[in-house]
Each structure stands twice: as C-alpha cells, then as structure tokens.
Amino acid sequence: MPVKKTLMIIFTSLKMNRKRQLFLLAIITMLMITACVSRGTQHPVSQPQYVTRQCQIVEQVMGPTQICGQPQKIVALAPNTLEILLALNVQPVGYADYIPLHQGDYDHPSRQIPYLGERITGEIVNVGIANSPSVEALLKIQPDLIIGTENNKSQYEMLSKIAPTLLFPRFKAQDNLQKIAKLLGRSEQAEKILADNQQRLTAAQKAFSPIVKTHPQVLMLVSLGQSISEQLRFPRRDSFCDSLVTSLGFKLVSPQSLVPSNKSIPPPLSIEILPKFNSADAIILLGGNFSNLQPSHHNYFASQMKKLKQQWQENAIAQSLKASQEGRVYFLPVYLCLGLPGPIGTELYLNELQNQLLSPPGK
Template sequence: MVTVVQALSLGLLVGALTLACGTTGNRPDASTPTSGCERIKHDGGETEICRQPQTIVAIGPNVLELLLALDIQPVGYADYYALPFTDFDQPQSQIPYLGERLTGQVTKVGTWNSPSLEAILKLKPDLIVGSTLANQGQYSLLSQAAPTLLFSYGAKKGWQTQLRLLAKVLNRSEKAEQVIATHNQLVAEARKKLQPTVQKYPQVLLLASEQLEQGLAVENSGSRCGGLLENLGFKLLAPKNIGTEGPGRNNISLELLPKLKSDWILFLAWNTDFSDAGPDLEKQQISAVRQQWQENEIAQSLPASKSNQVYFHSAYVCRALPGPIGTELLLEQFQADLLPSVSDPTP
C-alpha cells in the first residue's frame, strides 16, 4: 500500500524526472511533440514510450526472468519474498536462481506486491515492468514515475507473448526469437530423453506445501509445473470429488494420499522464514517439509516413498519463474531426478 508520505514525495519529485519524450508515465507533456512515440498495449493498460529504455526497474522474478533472457540488466529489483538484505550488493548469492545471471549491484525496491516508490524514484528509471496480479492497484502511481508495463502472472498467460512485447520495446526482437527457439528445442530434447521414464513411470503426483500439518495441494495441468510435466508426456494424478478445487490445484488432507496411486511424486516445498537462510537456498526451502515427510507414517506408506521416488524441490522455480529460464531449470531438475532411475532399455 502506498502511504500518504510516499504519494506526496512522488508528486514533488516526479516533476523533476526527465522521462522519455517528456512523458510522465502514460500522459505526454502537452508541450512536447510525440511523433516519435509509440503507445504500447499491455495486460495492465496502454503506455506511451518514446525511446528505447535504458534504466529499467523489474518488479517480480517473472519480470526479471524475461529481462535477463533478453540480456538486459535492471537497475532495481523487487523479489517475490522479502529477502533479508538491505540491498542486492551481491545479487549472485542474494537473489534466488536468477542472481548468477546479474553482472552488477542491483537496488532493492521492496517486494513485488509492495514496491517502494521512494527507492524507485531515486533510480530515475525510464521503464518499470511489473505484474497485474501484484501491481495493478499501484499502476497509476508507478506510471507517474516512469512508463510502466504490467504483465499477467500465471502458467498459461503466454510468456512468449510477453517476451516479444518487451523485446519490441527494448529493440531485442531478434534475441526474443532466439530465446523462444532455444526453449522449444530444450523441451523437445527433454521429452525425447525422458521417453523411457514416461513409459516406465507414467503417473506422477505433484504435491505442494510449506507444512504437512497445514494440508497439501495436489497440482494439475493448470499449474506451471503440471503443464510442463504433461508436455513431457507424464500423466498427472488429480483427486476426484475430494478437497477444494482451485486454479491449477486441489487442496486435500494427508490422509487422502493413499487413494492417489502414483509411480513417483514431485513435491514442491517452500519456507517463508528466511531468518536462517544460508548459501543453499534450495536446501533451506525444502528441508523442513522433507523431514516432516520422512517422519510421517502415511507418507512413508506410499509406494513412491518405498521405492525412493519422491523428489523435493523449491516451489519458487515453478511458481515464480514461468518463463524460459525457469523452464530450463525445471528440465534440468526433472532429468537429474528421473534419468538415473530408468535402467537401460532392452534391445
């Protein structure tokens, strides 16, 4: 939520910012010709951009992913989590999964659903990119700081379309097509490599939780990871007429798991407590749930547990990185988990 002080600060400071073609967000200055400007339609509205942006703020890991895929380095970033750092002075070790692709210091500008307008204004950006899910209510204020684009956030919202639009604004259209082609090739190669696994272990149960006692989500093809697994040829098991139906998932109790007969289980875990976060974020995210699973009688009674075919990974990659980099990371995880479990096919 934007405070009154932030709003007043924005009103005082935004006039001092020299933005593209004299625009203030979506509204051009009446004294400035806009013949070289272009109005860009995006999921959050329509924005006028008059020159190729150079100083970009990324609100959300899904946005950072798209920028990095285009080889664009932002000056400011807001993560999904309230990461315990005053600033991202060492982003390679501070920003989950994407940090190693950043080449320099990045200013922390709050979190994706609560960005700091004050921090953003100090950077004097000429483009802000965020998400409709988190930032639609802040769109008007953000647009006064700089031209702002908002993208829908979800597994089936078409990151390829978003990438192409962003690439058009940033004059990286050729790069975008290369990224999409590489993505398609990686998926096709993984599908071919995993075909013996699909034939031997076709049925997968996709679970997600932070604490087992709080319940479980059984994700289906409408979720990010579920859709990718089905694209690779696996069949996702989903509860019928039990639990609470939701977009991409069903919420069920642990006691119902034995009714879902799976060949293997992929468990997406997370931990919102970063107070003890060390250098191994993946371990920090999954360690509590994995221990709870190992100590639970019902969980250990499942055939997948008995055959050591329960694989734990951070939910961050599936849920926060719906684009090409997240896909690459997931394909690496799936192949590392599953390829060693398949014996050499009989000639």
C-alpha cells in the same frame, strides 16, 4: 560613400586640425577592425534540437499503453519479470521479489537473488516486495520504465505516476518475452531464445519418454508450511509447475474438484487424503516454506528441501504410498517453477527434473 571619406567630412565640419583628425580616424578604424574580427570568430548560438522519440503501443494487462523512446532505467517487479530482462541481456536498476529473502539493496546479487543473481553484473536497488513495491525506493531511482505482473493491478495508478508501467500475466512467459523484446529492440534475440527453449524441451521429452511409458502417473503437491502436514495443496492449473511436467508427457493425478482454478487460492489438503492417490507412480513435492532460509552460492533452498525430505521420510502416511516405497518421491523448491516460468526457469526446471527423475529410484 566609403566610410573613411565620410568620417573625414564629419571631422572637417567639426573644425579639427589635420593631425587631430588623422589620429581620431586611426582609433575609430582600429575599433571597427576589432569588432569585425570578433564577429567573425563568435560561436553561433545553438538552436534547440527537436529529437523525434519513437513510440510503441504495448498490449498489457491494463490495456494498450504507449511507450516512447528506448527505456534505459528499468525496474523489475517479480522474478519472472527479472528473468525475461536478464535473458535478453538487459540489466535492471531495481528489483522486487515476491518474498523478503533479502534486506537492503542487492550489493552481492549472486548470493542474494535465487537462481538469477549470477546473471546480474552490478548492484541494483531493492524496491521491496513485488506485490507492494516501495514508492520511496522507486522515486529515488527515477526509472523510465516499470515492468510488473497482474499482481500489481491495485498499484498501477500509483506506479504510472512514477514511470510508464507495464503489467503482464505471470505464466504467459513466451508472449511476455516477445512483447518486452520488441519494446527493447531485441526481437531477434527473443526468437532465438524461444527456438533454443523448444529444442531443449524436445530433447527432454525424448529423454523422459521411457519413464513416461512405464510410470506416467504423477502426483504433484505444494507444501507451504513448516511441515508436510501443514498447508498441503495442489498447484494451480495455470502454473508453470505442472504445465512443464505435463508437456513432458506425464499425467497428473488430481481430482478437478480439488485443483484450484486459474485465479483462485489452492484449497488446503489433509495428509490423510493422500492414500486416495496411491495410483500415482511418482510424487513431486514442491517446498514453499520461505522461513529460516540459508542463502548459498549454489542452492538457495538446499536446507529447506533437506528438511522437507526428512519430514516425508518420518511420516507414516507418506511412507505408506506406493511412490515412497519405490523411491519415486522428488523434492523441488516451488520458487523455481512459480517464480521463473520463462526461458531461464525452463532450463533450470528441466535440469532439476532430469537430475532427480532420471536417476535410479531412491538416489
């Protein structure tokens, strides 16, 4: 039965006069029209949107780990981790170096982070020392991914409570690059980086081949103290410092008994032992004293290398060696090869070796 006719019957039963019935009917009709219009323009209630987050299994030092979604706020623990992210054009939100080269956040990265700072486009948070990062700083950032090295094993449980955490070997740069690139959807970019690196290495091998033929024996040492007579050591066997030099064709002069294994701390050497290695055609001395550094835009370790070179020139035992007398002793910061074993470090290390070893002796 039509609504209007039904209402008329009701009003008639209530014994209202005709005028009052029509007036009341008009009011009710208007109210019904308004309600209908209101319902017609009402915005529908949004339903929960269930977005499927793509998950990946990443092989890392602590075992297979599931990472879901696309990480946006990434913290890099150690320069070799930062190096990979920057090579892939990924900007981190936080960073921890191996050594306290800077206090406070990185508000001017180009002057505060050696070698890599110029590739950072904005301010990032300083989360402390790579091997013992600041929990407070990490909680403040609230990252969705933390990438560290095998040195962070003891903090892994704590770090994983803050954000998904991946730890990688320090010197397996190619494998680390490919895994991180796959996680971030940049595998094609990683393959191009590796191809460019191989091309760069091949060109360097060709450039060094004349020197390798005439002066193949290289003595590589690390000086960790204030002077060359303090904490003189051989580099670790698995380090990028010596592996790149041998890949160029050089042969390292060092007895197996004195070269540390992959996991052990290099034993100290006495400078008096150096004459036993006088067969070396060249010496590469890696400076590792990080006190009293003077940051600069161009070379963070320039003053340190200058001091180390001066000490070598003033030491009678060092000057008695054949390599010294022929002007084939070269000084490089150990940070370059220990901290940056990846694609950026490879280019920088090769450039430094070429600038020094391919120059006339004594220059």
